[in-house]
Amino acid sequence: MGKATDHVLDAIDIETFLICNSAEEGRKLAERLLVEMNLPRGDVVFLEHSGPGARVRLRAYIHHPGDHYLWLEDGGK
């Protein structure tokens, strides 16, 4: 089967809720979370702050269109 990340078609999305005081703080935390999780080419797709924190969707592209796709190697076998 190989590594699970090799099987990701294009991107990993992470949905979470971050406790924070503002959208700005939430964004900083979200970006830090991507680094802490060691996810490449990360981005904050969506962030909405309300009440005690922010609803967040983070994304890291594992395979960008035009890349060499690792799922082709494993999937074809």
Place this chain on the structure above:
Amino acid sequence: MKKILLAPLDPVHDNAVKLIQRRLREAGYHTECMPPGTNEEEAIGKALEICPDVILVSRTLGYQSAEILGRFVDLADAAGLRDKTRLGVGGMALTKEAGAELGFDAIFPGDLDMNALLAFIENRPASGDSARVRVGTNLKPDITAGYSYKFIDTRIEPILDSITAQILDWVKDKSSGGIERAEIRSQAIQENVDFLQAGTGKGKALRDRYLALCDSEIQAFYRDGRLLAGVRKVSGDEIEVLPRLLKADDQFYRTLRLNGSKPLFFVQYGTGCPVMDIMHIKISEAWGADGVLHFDPSWGAQHEGLMSGLLTHEHDGTIVTLENLKLIKRFLSLRTVWNIRGHRGLNTPETLVLGAEAGADLFKINIPYGSTGGGTDPARLTVDGVYSIMLASQYGIPFDIPGNDELSGVPPHKTFAGLLIMMALALKLGAKPIPKPLMCFSPYMQISGEMDENSIDMNAAKLNIWREFIDTPVWPGEPVGFMTHTPDRVQSAVSTAAYASLAASLGVDAITMASSDEAYAKGPITAQARVDTLRGVREMMRFTGNSGYTATPRSLRIQSRLHEDIISVLQAVEKRGDFVASIYEGLLGNSEDGLYPGRAGRGTVVTRQA
């Protein structure tokens, strides 16, 4: 007739058992259903009494499930039931592994799958779940079938006749590099000339004629093998692996339609890479898409000439080459309707030639929309567009007409006037057009406030009005809910689903839908975003079912006003007596609306040699 005993071994939950009983009775089985709270001994006692072919027991609660179900199997064994009776179990607390360990003949965990259940009762292999439909070899639908294209509004017919007569008279002695390239490319296909291999002889002569009509970047591609920035060749290894990767069953798909054969659901693809596109298409097909639309890079519309070979591209839009198109076609399901757009660029006629050769089912052409904004010069696209409609007619391939100029701020009556001109032009040339009114929250609507009260009245009017003009299929696009989507996946999928539901209930023939990444601009669309929306639309189709929206008095007033405004625009274009000038001068959308004539290819229309 097979006899089925249903026994909920659960103190309260028996909804699924009741549902199964109804479905089995409808399918002609004799069923006996015991009440909730039935215990193991009571179920076995009933089985000994009626001698069923199958006993189906259910257990929703997780508490003591293994003990109760295990004891039931043991009792069935001890009673000698299992020689003639097979045991099935279902329930949310169950896993396949746990049910098999307990000794059941069949296990149905999670949601009800009637197809699998019926297969077990009939002791035959399951052939996909009940929400899935078997794909036949001849199931590709024709969106235009059954429409007469007769004008219903007799006032507009003579106006459109006059406008289109002027267009056809104007283009009759004109040509362009785009048309000449299409003719050369067509000849190359007929004579099996590969421009990438054409080093000598007749092939080289043909290629040289072609290159003389191309931009310098395209010439450098063929002559020196120089690729445009961000473009690379797809390797043979990548292509070889795909058939093995996609060997999974393609005979079934999960339809989004619960009632009838309409509408067809389309998604757009164009990740930049044909291999990634194929994966996105296969995912979309599996989740219920009936058709796909090929999107090329925006720069492709602004270069004279097309490249060849299997090429991938780092940015949005997949490069139109015959090889890319053929590769994608190879992996399309037999039922998938395939649209290749060519409506707004300098390569519109050639794109149709390649699309037809690759097996396209539909094209996309719209002269007024394509020759505005960042598009092609109106004179050039009128010449190329008319030629392209003639090609579509020759090929017998219908084309759709997207009304997306509304996105620039054009009010719907001007956009729709353009769509009607295209419809009339197509019918005069023997083609089959499909108007695509845009369901959206356009800049015009945002500024005018006409959709402040709700999103239904205006959009319903924009769909229903077509039934007043002409007997035609209607395909709202592109995608539905344009400018309503945000990067929030839930909001985005819900919005698309709501628009799709409205359109479906108003009897449209097809719908183009976005992914939930529609409003995310910093990266490519992801596969999960496609599934988000397809899943959302399916749920909304289930929710709406065979009910529907009825036009409100306000919607009818909007429709009536729109009708008169469209006729006014058409009268103004007819009065002007010059279609191309009408676009330049903004009769179909002007700078005040946010529209300006396209610039690509200006001054490239030539007069044909007599």
